[in-house]
Amino acid sequence: MKHMLRSLLRFGVTVVCAIMPLSLTYAQQVQVQGVTDKEIVIGAFGPITGPLSWLGQGARDGIQLAIDEINVNGGINGRNLRLEHQPATTPAESLAAVKKLNEQSKVYMIFSAHGSTGAEAAADYFRESGMPVFNCVSLTMRLREPFASNIFNGTPPSVDIMNKAYVESILGQKPTPKRIAVLVGTYAFPQAEWNGAKPLFEKAGLEIATVQSYDLGDRDYTAQLAQISRAKPDLVVAFGQVQEIAIAIRQAPERGLAKTPWWVGAGVVTKAFPTVAGKASEGTRSVWALPYFHGEKSNPMEKFEAAWTKRFGQPPEGRPAYTDVFCNGDMNIVALAMRNAGSDLSWPNLVRQFEALKNAKPSDLGPWAHDVVFPETFGPGQRQGNSKSVDIVVKDGTWQVLRDAQ
Incomplete structure (x- = not known):
């Protein structure tokens, strides 16, 4: 009888030890904010009224177009993406917006989709929060120095x-x-x-x-x-x-x-x-900071602009802007890292997946994504994805990329 009890005890301990890592892994997964069985919520902020409205609207719409296309093509490992965008123009509004996205809306990560004014206002909070942040608009050094492991910069090179x-x-x-x-x-x-x-x-x-x-x-x-x-x-x-x-x-x-x-x-x-x-x-x-200019007769830009018009209608003057393009490409790069994270969407693992990206292109996510940005590379000490640019000149009433300068 004693032998049987000892055997049962050993068996019980073995089962508990085997189950505990699985239970902990499951608990960690369900505790990741902004993630459910069906969706991942992405936050973003930027101006949609005032003199810089074109910048913020472009960033918002570029992200949204990418999300729509990702969801139509199966989402990220079975989950759809959803964008929650907070309008913000002034520095005070920008800080309030990112606090709301993190502390009240509990989004999974935040796109810094504002220019330097808004990005600089939120920079310290980003560092303190530890949540993943991806900058798809600003050149400011405040998002780059001092180094923060959770802040990534995509298409816009640093100033x-x-x-x-x-x-x-x-x-x-x-x-x-x-x-x-x-x-x-x-x-x-x-x-x-x-x-x-x-x-x-x-x-x-x-x-x-x-x-x-x-x-x-x-x-x-x-x-x-x-x-x-x-x-x-x-x-x-x-x-x-x-x-x-x-x-x-x-x-x-x-x-x-x-x-x-x-x-x-x-x-x-x-x-x-x-x-x-x-x-x-x-x-x-x-x-x-892009390989093509708007309206250029190149397959990636033509496909992107056709998809943009289908989604949002005939564009107003000046749209889609460069922020539409920047943030569309960068949303696909972010989605690639999330896909590679598999079932472990914890923030540390997402950071590791970003660091593993080398010459990543939107089309690495799927052939339907638009390669309208330069490939991006990150690493353990590298948070600037793109460092390339080309010369460009106004000729015959439009900007034209100088190919010889590439």
Whole structure:
């Protein structure tokens, strides 16, 4: 009898030990916020009204289009994806939005789908929360430094990477400019570009003849353009968003700058720019963080824009914007990491799956996804997926990628 009891006890202990890891694994799975048996909830925030509405609407719609296509094609390991988007324009609204998504809505992860202003406001909270965050819009270094294992940056290169590309692009023009004037916005995004570019310009030997500033939403650039004209630069370099820079360039010929070429930061490279700036935009150059431009007769971009129009209808002026493209490609990259995570959707495992991605393309998820972004690579110490860009110029009323510069 004693022998039988000891045998039963050993058997019981063995069964319990065998069951415990399975029970713990199951408990860990069901405790992952934003995940049920049927869906995974993805959070995002960004502006959908005001001067930067095109940016936030584009990011939101790009993510949503990717989610729709993923769900139609079977979802992620049997689960559908659902987007919860919080409108946010100001820094305070951005911080409140990410807190709500994490603490109240309990989303699985968050897309930082705002420009530098909103991303910088949320950066510290992202680090403290530990939840996975994927940036598909902003160039700001605040999402990149100090290093945070839970924050990943996809298509948009960091501002320091872009600034190096800016200098190479400017110095690559013929004739090579030696004396430049700078027009820069007072808000976060153009200031980040300018603060990073200035020492590189100086190191390259570029003489900065004058620096003129403007505020978000300005419409009259008479004073700034007059100062730039008096400085007689070889080139005008402008940092900011399209809604201001396009107006400044349109006004430039009437302010003594009819023959002075312009170079603009990446935030100005939108479909709307040549239309708003008019004939004065011809010859304007920049860099572009995508392999194709909107409307280009290439299979990936044509398929993407056709799918966008089918989903959202005839696009308004300037849409789809680059944020539509950035965030559509990046949503597919995120979905690829989630698929590779299998049944273990814990945050640490998702981070490991991101780190395992090498030259990942949207089409790695399925042939229906659109390869409109450069391949992305991550690693244990690498949180910047894409570092590539191409030169681009306005020609015949539209932006055109300079293939020889790739």
